Amino acid sequence: MSICRIKKYTLCWRIQICKNKTGTETGTFLLYAFKICSLVYNTFKGFLSFYYSGLNAYLSLLDPSGAAVLHQARRDKVVESCRVNSAFSRKRRVLTPGDLKHLVVDEDHELIYCYVPKVACTNWKRVMMVLTGRGKYSDPMEIPSNQAHVPSNLKTLNQYSIAEINHRLKNYFKFLFVREPFERLVSAYRNKFTLKYNSSFHKRFGTRIIRRYRKNATQDALINGADVKFKEFIEYLVDPATQRDGPLNEHWQTVYQLCHPCHIHYDMVGKYETLEEDANYILRLVGVGDSLRFPSYAKSTRTTDAMTAQFFSNISSQQQVQLYQLYKMDFLMFNYSIPSYLKLD
Secondary structure (H helix, E strand, O other), X not given: OOEEEEEEOOOOOEEXXXXXXXXXXXXXXXXXXXXXXXXXXXXXXXXXXXXXXXXXXXXXXXXXXXXXXXXXXXXXXXXXXXXXXXXHHOOOOOOOHHHHOOEEEEOOOOEEEEOOOOOOHHHHXXXXXXXHOOOOOXXXXXXXXXXXXXXXXXXXXXXXXXXXXXXXHXXXXXXXXXXXXXXXXXXXXXXXXXXOOOHHHHHHHHXXXXXXXXXXXXXXXXXXXXXXXXXXXXXXXXXXHHHHHOOOOOXXXXXXXXXXXXXXXXXXXXXXXXXXXXXXXHHHHOOOOOOOOOOOOOOOOOOOHHHHHHHHOOOOHHHHHHHHHHHHHHHHHOXXXXXXXXXXX
């Protein structure tokens, strides 16, 4: 009788190992399989190196100012962070179509944009509507913000077949925009929990947060959930029960979980801190820079680093450590320093 177990090979596939009379043959097969896996892995690494070298040369020709070097460094940082933290980043070996609902597709210009809430995604969706509208729109700011978030106005990658998904991931220009993780988090809190018009978030999340974390809550707070404190919001995020409830809402979910940069090799990583510069660089790359500019952003109420530090001043050091662990991959992958106001000792 054979005794079998399943062994995972991180480079390739699962192989069943059996202890029986054909032990020698099984061992030979495993060695052969391992060599094939190594060959496939090394070939893939070589292809990525060749691909990014070619992309970098192309970007350098388009913009000799040195921007290509900057964007290559950002890509390298993502790849290196995925490699160093492989035990964490490869928990999920395969993506499903459901993981791709944040990837907006522009067929005309062969673009894929992974939108991240609270990182200028409304304006980027407006731009994508202009690009995919075939003349219907010319000025992004003429599109009402609520229209930019209507799902039917843009096509996302999860709506394609598996073969179509693979083709587009391989051949289309893929980009995303990121932001300092805690600044983005405070921005999400301010937008969803301190503004009266976001009553749907108050009802859906505010009532739950107040019920769990506020002692002696008023009946009005329990019913309407309209006055969630930042400290209560943080308690909710770091509570293991929240993790068990399912994925975080997209407005405070990590970029790592929304866009899967360890599985999808993005051609460009733009940053909120250099938003217009990076955005217009992308528009020039795809050949529309002369006719389309990214909307200027001069919002006086935007969340700043100083404002974020003030919000964190009332958060315990233990919760700060827990919160940093939750967003650690975003800090590492996108080269954001640990904020000076954090108490991680």
